[in-house]
Amino acid sequence: MGTDQAAASTNRLVTVTLDPNTITSINPDEVHEWRIAIYDLLENNSFRPARVRAEGPYALHVSIIGNSIVLDVRHPETFQPIAAHYLSLTPFRRLIRDYFRIRDAYYEAIRSAQPFQIETVDMARRGLHNEAAELLRTRLENKIIIDLNTARRLFTLICAVQPYASRIDEATSALPAVLFVCSMNSVRSPIAAALARQAFPGRVIARSVGVNGGKADQFVHEVMEEVGIDMSVHTPHILDELVANRFDLVITLSEDAPEAVARKGLEAGAIEHWSVADPSLVEGNRDLVLSAYRDLRDSLRRRVGARLEPLVSGGSQSP
Known part of the structure; x- marks a missing residue:
């Protein structure tokens, strides 16, 4: 492989994920638009962080904090942080507005306009x-x-996620905040947090972390897709990456999590442990493993719904 070919294979993005806490939608058309934009970006790109020694390829985790898009560059296998940059949206406001105006005009032209009119709109779009x-x-x-x-x-x-994102300022929000913790933030805690956000959209801040860093799990993607949740946007995080230190409720889901939470010294209205099996440890054929993941999903869905309902409704943190 020549030098140029080697650079092309390493100086690129191979994974793009969206932060489900700051970029949320239950509208399938909006989610589809995000997926198409991510697919197009991954299909052909040249990307590398400046002034760092880490070698690619890279993963990009996108979130919205206040008036900024956060571009969080990570290792694509371990999701260890490499570099993070805040990009203010203010200089792009006019361009974002024009993007949607021209996009709508282009779609309308395709339906009813003459070829020269379509070309005119397309030139403006380019x-x-x-x-x-x-x-x-x-x-x-x-x-x-x-x-x-x-x-x-x-x-x-950026245009696809920015206008539709349901952004919550966690620093000033009065919404109850719940943290789920497991070993690797690959299976149990991200499933629980995603189910919480689905059950109580816009009514709870649900986050998940692991004691140690893990990898994205394809079986999680598959069984959560079955209930309308896109887990391909999940990036594993660890306890040490937490910025927030105060939660109304912390739920640990693995045997090593309670001690790690205690060492972290989180402020919490309540901390409780749920003993749940890790389906990634199940051995057998594909159907058997998928069944274990579905059992976890369904049991967590019932438990999360019952446990968070009084909290979200303004009740006590106590079960």
Whole structure:
């Protein structure tokens, strides 16, 4: 493999995930738009963080904090942090508005306009994308190095998630905050947190972490897709990455989690332990393993719903 080929295989994104705590939607059309934007970005990109020694390829975790898009670059296998950059949305407001105006005009032209009108709108669309891409590259200078086509696709993803995101400022929110903790943040705790957000949309802040770092689990993606939850956007996190230190309720889901939570010294209205089996330890054929994951999902769904209902309704943290 030549030098250019080697660089192309390492200086690129292979995974893009969205933070389910700050970018949320239950509208399937919106989620579909996010998926298409992510697919297009991953299909062809040139991407590397500046001023770091880490070698690619890379994973990108996207969240929205206040008026900024957070571009969190991580290792694609271990999800260990490499670099994180805050990108203010303010300089992009006009371009984002124009993006949707021109997009709607393009769709309308496809349905009813003459070919020359479609071409005119398409030229305006390409011009907008180029302007936004150049601005994006300028704002990320000395932070993230991307080519023009990657910048165009990244801007499309930003447009896709930004207007529809249900953003909660956790620092000032009065919503109850719940933390689920397991060993690797790959199976039990992310499933529980996702089910909590689905059961109580916009009514609870549900986060999940692991004692140690883990990897994304394909069986989790599969069984959660069956109940309408996209877990491909999940990035494993560890306790030490937590910024928040105060939770109304902390629920541990693995044997090593209670001690780790105690060492972390979290402030919590209540801390309790749920003894649940880890389906990733089940041996057997694919159907047997999937059955174990479904059993976990369904038992957690019932338990999460029953446990959080009084908390979300303004009751006590006590079960």
